[in-house]
Amino acid sequence: MGQRAILHAPTDVGGQAWAISKGMKELGQNSRTMVLERNYFNYGADIDLELKDLGNFQRIVRRWHFFLRALRRCDVFYFYFAQSLLPYSLDLPLLRLFGKKVIFIFQGCDIRLQKMSYPTKGKKTIVVDHAATCPVCAKIPDWKKLWRLRYLELFAHQTYCVNPDLLFVAKAAKFLPYAHILPKATVTKKPGKVLTLLHAPTERSVKGTSFIIAAVSQLQRQGHLIKLKLIEGKPHETVLHEISRADLIIDQVKIGWYGSLAVEALSLGKPVMCFLEPILIKKSGLKDCPIINVTAETLAEQIEQVASDPSQLAKLGVRSAAFARRYHDHQAVARLLLREL
Template sequence: MKIFHGIVEIAGQMGILCGGLKRKGNIAGAYNTFHSYLGYQDHLINTNVNELRKTFKHILNFYDLFHYHYNTSIEDQFRDLQKIKKKGKKAIMHHWGNDVRFHDMARVNNPYVYTGDSPPNKVIHRKLSIISKYVSEAIVQDYEVLPYVEKYYQKVHILPLAIDLRKFSPSYPDITKKRPLILHAPTNPDFKGTVFIEKAIEELRATHSFDYRRIEKMSNAEVVKLYKEADIIVDQVRCGSYGLLSVECMALGKPVITFIRPDVAKRFSPELPIVNGNPDNVKEKIKMLLENPGARENLGIRGRKYVEKVHERSVVVDKLLSIYSKLD
């Protein structure tokens, strides 16, 4: 099968999925028009929208299936989706969160959520309404994103985040360490809840011995090296689910604090070892891990096993190929 992925790279996922698709004998191209300091490279063709538009006729003729990401496509007003459908080829849209997180709906089950990165509700609705005229099925990463899009499509699939575990050797926390290292890496401090996390950390300095480092504006390859040194990872305490940073850190054998909405938490496997912390209780969650080195080690071991079972690239790609096989 010849599969097109585009046009916005989110958390390295287009490249990771395409790498896995290639390993299973497919031709897969990941065309990225969103370039950031995170510096994802693997299996990506970094380009721009104008170049894609110039070559779209060739792209349309060459690929069998079009897997778009983040509420985007190549042509204005999603005209390419109409052409893909007219050509009798398959297409699916992959939504990631901020592209479809309706502001009022997000607040219904989450008093902490930050939606400043999402477009206005009317823009989200307009895009979803146009896309769903030509694309009948979609993909989301979890049950936090699902409610925003499920009414627009005939079917929405849950596909977990994917990770290439060959790049992540576990480095479990040292239970004898006198000054544990806490790391927090906010790509967007408002979205991640950095102000709440750092307030908790400053208050804990008066009673506990530890080191803290905030990581910003570094490539993904650079920060992964730093994650290996950590004993505790505090990821995001506002969104209501976990993202790639949590997955990467679990793969490295680290205990992770992230807020998962209670209704969403029920939909994940009970084996998920994330410490559920929100702005109101993140201090207590960090304190618990600081005072329990055995818990840090145990959570790290469990996290690695969970990622191997749920997020390992070949596991996710097998699910993706199953989704592809049933598309109209």
């Protein structure tokens, strides 16, 4: 494929723009990232417009200035979190008029509705109350998000979602696995006498932490040699270090899909337990997912199964690392996108 000037903008939620752009650079493309302002997590960016402390007028001038430069220099535009270069995405018709390629990568609360439903055959429609767990989305009416989505879809050549539940909202989108700059080596550790489980919730009620604590206590009372390490509010480095010392990671038992912590654990060769909604696995098209699928009800039984035969953990760890590399490695995701360009 010939080299094209590619821009990833204008925000970097979850480090996606940076990771995918890095992958594209490594594959020989002329790829750059731009952010309107650095966010709290401070992911890398090639260009930072530093809009944070500017007044409204200056913000608009700077955005237009950048847009006109990008229009001259770039061929392909990847936009994240349902935003583009100009306010109200006024740049989109102009980009199309000048023959540019426009692609959107939706990530979560940018298009997630207050009540999400997954229609299924043979099973009742599953409704997830997103507004109850997300104070930001509770304030944004669905019609606003849908209106914006339809507008973006009108100008996009292609749309992607990094969470499969979003495919029920953005119906024309394809699933794109979450991109991660993965560690090069896996960590192998023989399970000791006591099986160490790790759970690192950002929000206890969302992850179903109380069910996890209850299941482990029940097993401990029955005499199983297991311990649960709970990590909260610790820096990312500490969490990674703790993951590498654990035997099994429990991501969550409530929300139906896995997050970046699970991907990092898998890439380190650590087996992961998580509740995966079967329709979402099907919708994602991921094959050979090594994650042990649990629910709040089956959790204790499934931990007991692992505890009774810890030797299966090593094999599962190898499969986990291979899965993370196949689907989530930043170069793998970049290659997939370039192939479909």
